[in-house]
Amino acid sequence: MADSKASLSIDGNVIADLPILKGSAGNDVIDIRTLGSAGYFTYDPGFLATASCESAITFIDGDKGVLQHRGYPIDSLAKQADYLEVCYILLNGDAPTKAQYDEFTNTITNHTMVHEKLVHFFHGFLPDAHPMAMLCGVVGALSSFYHSDLDIHEADQRMRSAHRLIAKMPTIAAMAYKYSIGQPFVYPSNELTYAENFLHMLFSVPAEKYVVSPTVARAMDRIFTLHADHEQNASTSTVRLAGSSGANPYACIAAGVASLWGPAHGGANEACLTMLEEIGSLDRVDEFVAKAKDKADPFRLMGFGHRVYKNFDPRATVMRETCHEVLSELGIKDPLLDVAMALEKVALEDPYFIEKKLYPNVDFYSGIILKAIGIPTNMFTVIFAMSRTVGWIAHWDEMLGQPGQKIGRPRQKYTGEIDRKFIPLSDR
């Protein structure tokens, strides 16, 4: 509903009266949809000030460091709920009753196995393939197994796809890992919690019993929770854009996985560990901080900065606590973790990072925790993708449930040649 209007004048002439729309929180938005008929488009590469949709799932106030899912603050969710409860909230809008939670958990648990034929897809990959490459390909392939439930206009079928994806992503992620290290795939175990089951599929082997540490399972569940959704980030926007054409959910999630992979987004946790390895020792921290500040050097401190959070990343606050808990509970001593802690201290006190409001983000601490609990670096982004699947699918479902949903189709400012005379190849 329009509460007021913004007049847009060019050279003193009003060319459009644009409605200003209010959300339930956050910035008001100027509805520019009619601007095209006045002969103008808006220009906002990188979406610095463009709301691409209406959504009731996640709210972020980057200046105040606020993140809420369906109105529930992230720190309460991380400390008082488990990941599947958060998944339920993201998909359904409200916290579940005990009966709803049990039913949801049961549904997810009963969908964790994948079709045996899916195993063959893995064998097509080279053993040194990055697990994100496998995830991307295999998730897209799921659409060929579940085509009977792919009517995206049916809310029940959309929800069934959502449940399948949340349930099967850990199985596929663990298979990617097992394949890359040449170990047999481990089937899911329905007696375990979501986080325990993932650790079991990653670390158990037929020859030996694997006992899941409660500290590690708790940390893993928290990592899942803190990555579950983050409103219209690059990968979620990718999923929405792919879904806006009517593409099936598995293909859309594969698009999300691809978008997440980059080091400026979900690939940052892996890039952060690679950077810590490159720094290598405490005496080189200052040198790398100087490199990050040097405009002529493209190097950035991975795991620092965020497009939206210009105060602190509330996920990082919880993750930092978990990180220190895990390191001390597990009594882990690793020189790389000392480098990470020194880097955190130097960057937090450095005027460059203070002025530009560059704080450690969630991926800085999640990378350290994952390393501490023995997860190989190339699996970090895979874990992010698994955790974010619920966010992607919740946004996809929300979009398809909205009346008048249109295909996403940005415009452009054209800067190429125009009206050139074409000379046939024989005359060129």
Ligand code: CMC
């Ligand atoms: N190290 C050094 N300088 C930085 C960094 C960094 N990590 N991040 C930003 N800057 C500087 C940048 O050079 C620029 O300086 P100037 O104004 O002098 O040109 C200024 O800070 C603003 O940077 P920007 O690239 O315009 O900011 P952005 O909002 O477009 O980018 C970002 C945000 C997250 C891509 C960026 O901070 C970055 O590349 N960080 C490292 C990668 C990373 O940790 N990404 C994970 C984000 S959290 C997980 C997720 O949600 O995906």
